[in-house]
Amino acid sequence: MRVVIAEDLFLLRDGLTRMLQAHGLEITAAVDNGTDLLAAVAKDQPDVAIVDVRLPPTFTDEGIRAALAARKTAPGLPVLVLSQYVEQLYARELLASGSGGIGYLLKDRVFDSGQFVDAVRRVAAGGTAMDPEVIARLLARNTGNASIGALSPREREVLALMAEGRSNAAIAQRLVITERAVAKHTASIFGKLDLQPSDDDNRRVLAVLAYLGG
Amino acid sequence: MAVLVPTRRGTPRLGLGPGLVAAARGLAFTGLMLAGLGLLLVVLAAVLLTALGVAMLVIGNGNPAFRVVVALLLLVPGLGIGLYLAPGALLAVRRLTGLTRRLAGRWCGVPIAEPRYSPPPREGRLGYTERLRWLAKDPATRRDLLWVTVNLVAAPMLAAASAAIIGVGLIAFIGPELIKTIPPPAFPGNSAGTLIVLGLAIMSAGVLAAPWLLRGYGLLAGAVLGPAGHAELEHRVRELTQTRTEALDTGAAEIRRIERDLHDGAQARLVAMGMTLDAAGQVIDTNPEAARALLYEARDASVKALAELRDLVRGIHPPVLADRGLADAVQALALDTPLRIHLASDLHGRPPAPVESAAYFAVSELLANVSKHAEARQTWIDIRHSDGMLRIGVTDDGHGGAAPKNPAGGSGLRGIERRLAAFDGVLAISSPPGGPTAVTMEIPCELSSPKTSSC
Numbered sequence: 001m002r003v004v005i006a007e008d009l010f011l012l013r014d015g016l017t018r019m020l021q022a023h024g025l026e027i028t029a030a031v032d033n034g035t036d037l038l039a040a041v042a043k044d045q046p047d048v049a050i051v052d053v054r055l056p057p058t059f060t061d062e063g064i065r066a067a068l069a070a071r072k073t074a075p076g077l078p079v080l081v082l083s084q085y086v087e088q089l090y091a092r093e094l095l096a097s098g099s100g101g102i103g104y105l106l107k108d109r110v111f112d113s114g115q116f117v118d119a120v121r122r123v124a125a126g127g128t129a130m131d132p133e134v135i136a137r138l139l140a141r142n143t144g145n146a147s148i149g150a151l152s153p154r155e156r157e158v159l160a161l162m163a164e165g166r167s168n169a170a171i172a173q174r175l176v177i178t179e180r181a182v183a184k185h186t187a188s189i190f191g192k193l194d195l196q197p198s199d200d201d202n203r204r205v206l207a208v209l210a211y212l213g214g
Numbered sequence: 215m216a217v218l219v220p221t222r223r224g225t226p227r228l229g230l231g232p233g234l235v236a237a238a239r240g241l242a243f244t245g246l247m248l249a250g251l252g253l254l255l256v257v258l259a260a261v262l263l264t265a266l267g268v269a270m271l272v273i274g275n276g277n278p279a280f281r282v283v284v285a286l287l288l289l290v291p292g293l294g295i296g297l298y299l300a301p302g303a304l305l306a307v308r309r310l311t312g313l314t315r316r317l318a319g320r321w322c323g324v325p326i327a328e329p330r331y332s333p334p335p336r337e338g339r340l341g342y343t344e345r346l347r348w349l350a351k352d353p354a355t356r357r358d359l360l361w362v363t364v365n366l367v368a369a370p371m372l373a374a375a376s377a378a379i380i381g382v383g384l385i386a387f388i389g390p391e392l393i394k395t396i397p398p399p400a401f402p403g404n405s406a407g408t409l410i411v412l413g414l415a416i417m418s419a420g421v422l423a424a425p426w427l428l429r430g431y432g433l434l435a436g437a438v439l440g441p442a443g444h445a446e447l448e449h450r451v452r453e454l455t456q457t458r459t460e461a462l463d464t465g466a467a468e469i470r471r472i473e474r475d476l477h478d479g480a481q482a483r484l485v486a487m488g489m490t491l492d493a494a495g496q497v498i499d500t501n502p503e504a505a506r507a508l509l510y511e512a513r514d515a516s517v518k519a520l521a522e523l524r525d526l527v528r529g530i531h532p533p534v535l536a537d538r539g540l541a542d543a544v545q546a547l548a549l550d551t552p553l554r555i556h557l558a559s560d561l562h563g564r565p566p567a568p569v570e571s572a573a574y575f576a577v578s579e580l581l582a583n584v585s586k587h588a589e590a591r592q593t594w595i596d597i598r599h600s601d602g603m604l605r606i607g608v609t610d611d612g613h614g615g616a617a618p619k620n621p622a623g624g625s626g627l628r629g630i631e632r633r634l635a636a637f638d639g640v641l642a643i644s645s646p647p648g649g650p651t652a653v654t655m656e657i658p659c660e661l662s663s664p665k666t667s668s669c
Contacts, residue, residue, distance in 0.1 A: 084527075085524050085527070085528070087546050088546065089542060090534075106520075108517045141551065141552050143552060144552050213549070
């Protein structure tokens with residue numbers, strides 16, 4: 001898998017590159033600003049771009065804007081945005097930039113390289129990887145929602161993992177239950193929230209996120 | 215001085231509607247003049263009767279007994295009115311001029327700042343002479359009295375003039391055509407046609423002049439009623455001293471809080487992490503499994519330290535505020551609360567960073583209040599900038615009853631007020647029991663031009 005990285009801090013850029021290489025991914029370019037990212041995307045046509053939110057020159061939200069710009073020039077380009085903090089506002093903008101192939105994770109998540117590489121592969125395959133903190137805050141915001149209140153604690157766990165973008169298989173592995181049990185839970189969740197069930201993992205995620213107001 | 219008093223000048227609006235409105239407002243001012251006249255008469259009666267009584271005793275000749283009797287006849291009502299009625303009349307004069315100041319701002323486009331009335335000499339109920347002395351000695355009250363006197367001439371000449379001109383045109387020139395009992399004005403060649411034309415001309419002159427006359431009246435009122443320059447400067451210095459002290463205190467308290475948070479949070483976690491890593495190093499050869507567990511523990515500690523630092527940063531300067539400015543930061547805030555929030559913002563540019571930050575935390579505090587106390591279903595936030603003022607309205611449909619004096623939600627509102635005061639900002643709240651609650655904040659500031667996108 002071919003990856004482009006945009007991260008302005010040398011240590012993190014270097015660490016990310018080495019970690020991904022150790023997991024067998026090919027880093028075609030590692031740049032430190034948005035303009036170079038756009039050039040690298042156009043030249044290398046990577047499978048996924050990993051972008052830090054804060055990049056020069058203003059160190060505000062260049063990463064988000066670069067990611068959105070990259071997805072405009074290369075429609076469907078999978079982008080994984082990394083940040084020291086996660087904001088629902090930015091999560092919304094990223095989700096609205098196309099259907100799927102988007103990730104938004106805290107930088108801390110790279111500490112668990114297995115899970116992180118998993119998220120990179122998921123995004124590259126057109127899936128979604130939303131940070132658990134985004135989901136936790138979305139759920140917290142919906143505490144007053146009667147339909148969400150009607151979910152059992154287990155169903156709520158499944159909902160959170162689903163909203164992060166995980167497949168049934170991944171959820172089953174995470175919660176140490178069978179895939180069939182997960183399928184039963186998801187069906188029940190969709191029933192209670194009155195959402196159209198879908199076989200497509202990613203469309204399912206987007207429906208859940210839209211429901212939660214993400 | 216122009217910096218101190220916010221003024222709204224420019225040309226008054228002319229035309230039939232504004233002209234008639236201005237004329238009507240002029241009449242209202244004239245009504246205020248009449249009320250002032252009544253109050254003035256009370257004060258004058260007290261002064262005149264007392265002065266005559268004293269004069270009767272001191273000067274003049276004739277039968278001493280007769281003089282004493284006449285003096286008493288003058289002094290008793292004079293002092294009686296002076297002690298019992300005049301203080302009330304003076305306080306009423308203050309109210310009247312206060313109303314005039316507000317109306318001058320709203321109607322004449324000449325905002326007049328409240329003067330500094332000297333505070334009562336002591337707490338509690340004042341004695342009659344004490345009260346009279348306090349009011350009569352106060353320079354601001356004296357200026358109010360001066361205005362009530364000047365107004366006797368100013369109101370008919372300026373405020374009521376336009377209505378009078380319109381009235382003359384209507385009644386004297388057009389009136390005879392409508393009602394036969396009114397005699398037409400006698401001058402050579404006064405046909406019905408010329409009378410109507412002349413009447414209309416006079417009336418339009420009145421309508422056109424009305425806004426200008428009203429403005430002139432407002433300017434005169436401002437000249438007399440505006441706070442004396444040095445008094446205002448003294449007040450401003452006191453105010454600045456106070457808000458500066460409060461701002462420094464708040465800043466110092468914030469720094470102490472940050473220091474404590476770092477000390478108890480991230481710093482402590484880093485120490486623990488160092489110790490865990492050291493322990494892992496010691497057992498790595500003898501017990502690799504235990505070392506691995508310790509390493510994971512250290513990793514988790516670093517995740518927690520990062521989370522705490524993130525929360526701390528959010529409390530100091532929220533990232534979205536830094537990235538995108540006030541409107542988006544409030545939007546992000548709205549997304550994080552369970553409240554249903556409708557945000558309308560119209561900002562072309564960004565306020566200075568400290569103002570932006572104060573405004574953001576004020577809104578954040580208000581939203582926290584709403585979700586804690588108001589049981590509101592919906593909240594509306596309105597952010598705009600006009601006339602050099604950043605205006606933010608936060609309205610909810612909760613059960614109301616919020617007030618700075620209310621200890622339940624009060625300390626927060628007081629805190630916001632203090633923080634805004636450092637920028638000469640103000641907070642107004644309307645929260646009748648049963649709701650709705652509307653909080654309006656105004657901070658004077660200029661906007662910088664919007665940042666151009668770099669990629």
